[in-house]
Amino acid sequence: MEAERFFSEKRAIYEATRCAAVPFVAQTSSYAIEMGGVLCGGRRVHDETPTTSQVSRPTGRLLIFVNPHSGAGKGLETFNKRMVPLLKRRAINYELIVTSGAGQVERLARERSDLTTLSAVIILSGDGLVFELLNGLCARDDGFSLLRSLPLGLIPTGSGNGLLASCFSARGYSLSTGKFLDKALKVATSANSVAMPVNLLHMQTDSKNLVAFLSFGWGLLADIDIESERWRKTLGSSRFVAGALIRVFNLRTYRGRLSYLPYRRAERPQQLPTLTVHPHSAGDRIGDRAEVHRSSTSSSTSTRSQRDTDSAYSSTQFPRVDDSKWKAIHLRDGVPNLEDALTNDWVTLDDEFVFVYAMTKSHIATDGPLMPGARVHEDRIHLSYALSKDVTKFSLVRFLLAIEKGTHVEYPFFKVIECSAFRLEPLTAGSFMVIDGEVVETRQIQATTTHLHTHVIVGPETV
C-alpha cells in the first residue's frame, strides 16, 4: 500500500512538471514542491509611512501555499483556474506547495533557509495557515526581522478569512463574496503593490509562546467556531450561523477569572514597520506551467481530530524556554509571566461568563465587523465579554444576528474594554480556548501587545 502510494505520488509529480519550461521538483515524504527556474526583477524599497509599505513587484519569487481542504475545498481549483493565468500574464516566478496536513507550513517556516530570498509568501486558505506561518517564523532566531521583510498575500479560500477581511475593510474594499476573492487575486499578483502593517499579539500558554494576529475566544463564540467545523465543506462561512443557532439553544456558561491591564499608550515608541524586498536577478518570462498536483500522501480528510493530533500547538509537554525574547517585544514593561502574580494595575473579574472574545482586528469573517473600533496596525486589544447574569437566550440570538449589521455593539451585555494585556483562567472545564481559529490546550492564557507587525499585501498604493 505504501509502495503503491509512493509510486503514484512520483507519477503525479512527473505529470505535473513534464511540460513546464524550466521547473524542477523537490519532494519530501509529506509534500511535493514545484519550483520554477527563473527569477523576475525586483528592487529594494523601504516603506515611508506607518500604514503601508511599498512592495517592489511581488513578482520576483513567490512561495505559494495552497490548503486543498480549507473552506469548501476549492483552493487548488482557485489556484489553477484563477491564479495561474495571472501569474503567467505577469511572468511571475513561483514555488507551489500544496499542503498535506496540519503543521507543515509551521515547520517549513521554521526550517527553510531561503526565506530572505522571497518577494512574498502567498497563502490560499483560511486564517489557520497564516497562524502556522507566523508562528513558524517567530520560532526562528531571525523570525522577528523576517516579519519585517516578508509580505503576505492572502487569497481567501478558507471558511474564515478575518485577517484579509479586516485589511480590505480598512482599505474600503468590498467584502462581498465574488469581489473579495477577485480583489485578493488581483492585489497578490500585481506589480507595485503595498503591504499594510498588521499588529501581532504575544500569547503565552502553559507550554508555549505564540503570536496571534486576529482573535482569542473562549465560551460561546469559540465553541461555535470549533463545533461548526463539521459543516465547513457544505456550508462554507454560513456554518457559523448554523452553529450559533444550535449552540445558543443549548447554552452553556463557564466560570472564569478574567484580568486585564487597561490600555495605555506604549511606553516605548512603536517601531515603524519597515518592509524590505530583496533584489532579484533580472527576469525572463516563465514558460507554460504544468497543472499542479497534490501530493498523494496528503490526507483527504481535514477533520478536527487529525488536526489536533498533528497540531504543533496542542502539546503541553514542554516548558516555555524563550520568555525573555518575547518580553523584549512587549509594548508595556513589567507584564508578568503567566505563572506570576499580577500587579496592582490589573483589574480582575471573577464571574460566570457566556463568552470572552478578544480582537485586535475588526472582522473575524466577511460579514459585519465584530469589533468595529479595532484597527489593523494599532497597539491595543479590544477585549469583550458577556456575563451569564446579563443575557437571555433570546437576546443572544438577536445579538448574534445583529453582528452582520454591526448593531450588536448596542447590546448592553456586550462589554468591550481596551487593554494592553489580559489573562484568562477558566475555573470550569468544557469550552475551547481558541487563538486565531486554532484550539490551544492550556489551563490559562495571557495576551500582551507587541511592537511586532506582519505585512499583508493590499496594494495598489492608491485605492
Ligand SMILES: Nc1ncnc2c1ncn2[C@@H]1O[C@H](COP(=O)(O)OP(=O)(O)OP(=O)(O)O)[C@@H](O)[C@H]1O
Ligand atoms: N492538507 C491538509 N489537510 C488537513 N488539514 C490541513 C491541510 N493543510 C492545512 N491544514 C490545516 O487545516 C487547518 C484549517 O486551515 P484554514 O484555517 O487555513 O482553513 P479554513 O477552511 O478557514 O479552516 P477553519 O475555518 O476550520 O480554521 C489549519 O490548522 C491547517 O493546519
